[in-house]
Amino acid sequence: MEFVKGIKEKDVLEISDILTGEWFGKEVVLRGFVHTVRDMGEISFVVLRKYEGLVQCVTDSKVKGLEGKALKEGMTLEVKGIAATEDRAPNGFEVRLTDIRVLSEPAKDSTMPLPISKWKLNTSLETKLSLRPIALRNVRERAIFKIQEGLVRGFRDFMFQNHFTEVRTPKIVAGNAEGGANVFKLEYFGKKAFLAQSPQFYKQTMVGIYDRVFEAAPVFRAEKHNTTRHLNEYTSLDFEMGYIDGFEDIMDMEAAMLTYTFEFLKKEYAKELKLLDVKLPAADNIPAVRFDEAKQLVAEKYDRKIKNPYDLEPEEEILIGKYFKEEHDSDFVFVTHYPSKKRPFYAMDDPSDNKFTLSFDLLFKGMEVTTGGQRIHNYEEQVDKMVKRGMDPEEFTNYLMIFKHGMPPHGGLGIGLERLTMKLLDEQNVRETTLFPRDVSRLEP
Incomplete structure (x- = not known):
């Protein structure tokens, strides 16, 4: 033996x-x-x-x-x-x-379908995605996902150093955290279920247990977008933290995390950064601007009419990024106080003007990579906001349980890993920085 x-x-x-x-x-x-x-x-x-x-x-x-x-x-x-x-x-x-x-040995009479030994694969994105298991053998393609690995490692290391507990939340759920219709529906042993759009409910639940929690995991959005920035399955870097004094604490934590992670990349992934000629941005002095002010600033500077007062269009995000790069030499900008009308029911309204929320997006080189903010922590306030939105609190009994039995002031965020990688590497399509993309037309390989 x-x-x-x-x-x-x-x-x-x-x-x-x-x-x-x-x-x-x-x-x-x-x-x-x-x-x-x-x-x-x-x-x-x-x-x-x-x-x-x-x-x-x-x-x-x-x-x-x-x-x-x-x-x-x-x-x-x-x-x-x-x-x-x-x-x-x-x-x-x-x-x-x-x-x-x-x-x-490979199969007899097989020929490599892509010139993987070339410095760069000079072929279409669709060809690369269709032949993904082979395309990823190219040195530059491999480097993309080593850097993405480094982003996750840096994120996790920082979270642990700042007393966050790593959690694992379900991806098959009974309810819809984001309150929209863009969910993948499942038949679950005779019951109605969904693929999780967000770990939001569970993150908040775990704040009542560990104070600070984080997760790096997939989320699913059944959006029929066919753009260079949307995926139907992506990886979200989420954290939620209790005992905050305001949503600014969340932004401070993200800025510190990004600074740490970029330094981590510089130290541990220098070879890949050099290979892809990546210039790491500074994240230790990020400007913050109110949503309504940001729209006004770019409307005036770039002579652009404000079309939608409740949300940012992709073109506006680009112009806001351009403005803060030109005016403050920053690749990042926090846009705060989004209209309540466009934020989920758990977002805390601004006490000074409830048309706005204590929430934010982080734009990186003109694209939203993070959404976060302070959450409602009072049971009566949460129920009241649900009722005002025409929601039935009875359908959220398990979620409301945490508030009924006490929650600290808290908030958090979610970062789109593939988008963050895309903008860091100056790629033009998020599928370039997704190992095996899932979009409206692609389910394989």
């Missing part, structure tokens, strides 16, 4: 092991995908793709293990050779091979 005791040490190395410098001039063993092969006649350059990046290997006809097999893209190999510095190679070193073992 054998016993499993944990990870066994192997002789196989990673790129980071070799970059320590202690393996140069010594024999190393590596495993990876054949990313590309360049036949130079007497020698060939075989570039292996590993999770950390690319490794250049040099081989000739004397190398053991091939026995007449031609190396091709898509093979996986175990190679053995001598590591040596080489400034022109990826990561500054190469491996001069002495032995090759083929671990697996």
